[in-house]
Amino acid sequence: MHKVVIIYDTWYGNTAMAAEAIGEGMKEAGLQVELRRVKDVKPEDVTAFDVIVMGSPTHAGDMSEDMRSFVTGLKRLTLEGKKGAVFDTRYVNEEVGAAVAMEISMRELGIDVVVPGTPFRVEAAQGPIVDGELPKCKEFGRAIVRKLE
């Protein structure tokens, strides 16, 4: 049985909602999933999980500062053999976002990224999430699970 942690940052709650929907998709498939806000988790906490999902709001085309510090902290751990996936939230019209940077970091950490990093859209800086994105989040969760089987 895979133990999954979804670690997310959020300023206005949108990425938290996306994380919850992803978690629902994974739980429906029978997985044990824990959600943690990045500021409440220490890098070494991830060693207890074999699947690590990370999500961040896009800030200036990159991951948030808190997510960046967390990822930097992961570098002193041995994470080879773990599986993972990343997602971000970003403006509806943006092509560049946090997921690219997070996916690169995840690969550098030796984590097997099982699905492509995926953006979910917000209408404005504080949200809301664009209609129809939360079902896509759930599907993203299910897609991760399919890759673990």
Ligand SMILES: Cc1cc2nc3c(=O)[nH]c(=O)nc-3n(C[C@H](O)[C@H](O)[C@H](O)COP(=O)(O)O)c2cc1C
């Ligand atoms: C300081 C700051 C910088 C941002 N820069 C970008 C950006 O470069 N590209 C983008 O698409 N969205 C940008 N946004 C919009 C965020 O992606 C949006 O606030 C976020 O998806 C909302 O998620 P949250 O409610 O979880 O914080 C920025 C928002 C803030 C507050």
